[in-house]
Amino acid sequence: MKLIEHFSDCWSYLLNPNEADLLRSLLKRFPFGRAAKPRISQTAHAPGDDERQKLLEESLSEHRRDLKRLARGLLGEGQWQASPKGSLLTLTSESREILLQILNDIRIGCWRALGEPDDLAEVAQTEPTAAGQRTLMDLAGYFEMHLLDPDGVD
Amino acid sequence: MSRIPENARDEIARLMQANLQRIRACGPRNNRLAKRPAATQINGYRMPFASEPFSVPQPVIEPGSKSADALAPTYYVICWNDPVNLMSYVTHVFMKLFGWNRQQAEKHMLEVHQQGKSVLVREGAERAEFYVHELQKYKLRATMEPVT
Numbered sequence: 001m002k003l004i005e006h007f008s009d010c011w012s013y014l015l016n017p018n019e020a021d022l023l024r025s026l027l028k029r030f031p032f033g034r035a036a037k038p039r040i041s042q043t044a045h046a047p048g049d050d051e052r053q054k055l056l057e058e059s060l061s062e063h064r065r066d067l068k069r070l071a072r073g074l075l076g077e078g079q080w081q082a083s084p085k086g087s088l089l090t091l092t093s094e095s096r097e098i099l100l101q102i103l104n105d106i107r108i109g110c111w112r113a114l115g116e117p118d119d120l121a122e123v124a125q126t127e128p129t130a131a132g133q134r135t136l137m138d139l140a141g142y143f144e145m146h147l148l149d150p151d152g153v154d
Numbered sequence: 155m156s157r158i159p160e161n162a163r164d165e166i167a168r169l170m171q172a173n174l175q176r177i178r179a180c181g182p183r184n185n186r187l188a189k190r191p192a193a194t195q196i197n198g199y200r201m202p203f204a205s206e207p208f209s210v211p212q213p214v215i216e217p218g219s220k221s222a223d224a225l226a227p228t229y230y231v232i233c234w235n236d237p238v239n240l241m242s243y244v245t246h247v248f249m250k251l252f253g254w255n256r257q258q259a260e261k262h263m264l265e266v267h268q269q270g271k272s273v274l275v276r277e278g279a280e281r282a283e284f285y286v287h288e289l290q291k292y293k294l295r296a297t298m299e300p301v302t
Contacts, residue, residue, distance in 0.1 A: 038290050039297060040283070040286060040297060040298060041297045041298055041299055042232075042234075042297050042299060043299050043300060048279070052283055052298075055283070056283075056286065056287060056290065059287050059291075060287075060290055060291065063291050097250070100243070100246070100292075101291060101292055101293070104239070104243060104292065104293045105293055107238060107239075107293075108238060108239075108293045111237075111238045117237070118237050119237065120237065120238070137238075141240055144240055144242075144243055145240065145242060148242045148243065148246050
């Protein structure tokens with residue numbers, strides 16, 4: 001996956017056929033797992049925390065629903081163009097941010113499914129489910145890194 | 155333009171009359187005083203003239219009192235470390251959300267990575283809440299903690 005063109009609000013990435021299939025399959029799997037319970041504060045019960053906690057949970061729940069809808073949009077034909085070397089994925093700045101959030105949501109979801117290990121290297125690769133989740137996590141990270149490729153980005 | 159109260163008009167007339175008598179008593183050398191009518195008091199308030207310096211009474215500041223802004227609680231927005239978010243991703247989120255350049259964003263990212271957390275900003279409750287919501291939408295571990 002490579003950023004081949006960036007001007008104004010337009011980002012064009014070239015993906016080889018394998019990358020294009022893998023990214024599409026990741027988008028189809030979203031959302032992965034249940035969302036974590038967020039915390040507005042680490043401090044034990046500061047004034048107003050209950051209401052803020054509730055607002056945060058509602059906001060993130062709604063946001064995840066929006067991301068699910070937008071993930072379907074990213075699979076649409078308008079985003080992808082066939083190219084001799086693979087597929088061209090064209091994103092606006094907004095859709096690029098959405099894709100980043102979706103990929104990171106998948107990555108975090110897989111990590112939670114693995115039991116939130118502190119050291120990813122300790123995750124046993126022999127167990128098929130764990131291996132599958134670790135692969136998805138690494139895939140999501142791979143696409144995140146290439147979306148944020150510093151060559152011509154930010 | 156507001157009207158001068160009737161009782162104040164009488165007072166003004168009386169003072170003007172008193173000034174004229176005083177000037178006449180002093181003689182011709184002091185006639186320049188005639189050009190400068192005496193200050194008048196209306197309802198206890200001394201009305202200034204253009205040539206006189208006028209000072210606004212200074213407000214009395216009670217010790218220990220603070221402005222409304224200073225009394226409002228403020229919060230630190232803190233980003234906490236985790237073993238899963240990519241460093242390039244965290245840097246990007248900080249640049250996007252706070253408008254920082256890469257250097258500043260990386261400084262905070264490295265604080266999170268090496269020290270376990272970084273205080274990103276200090277804000278009022280509403281703004282701090284907004285930042286926490288946005289950071290958590292990106293799946294970063296962010297909280298707001300009261301400034302003590």
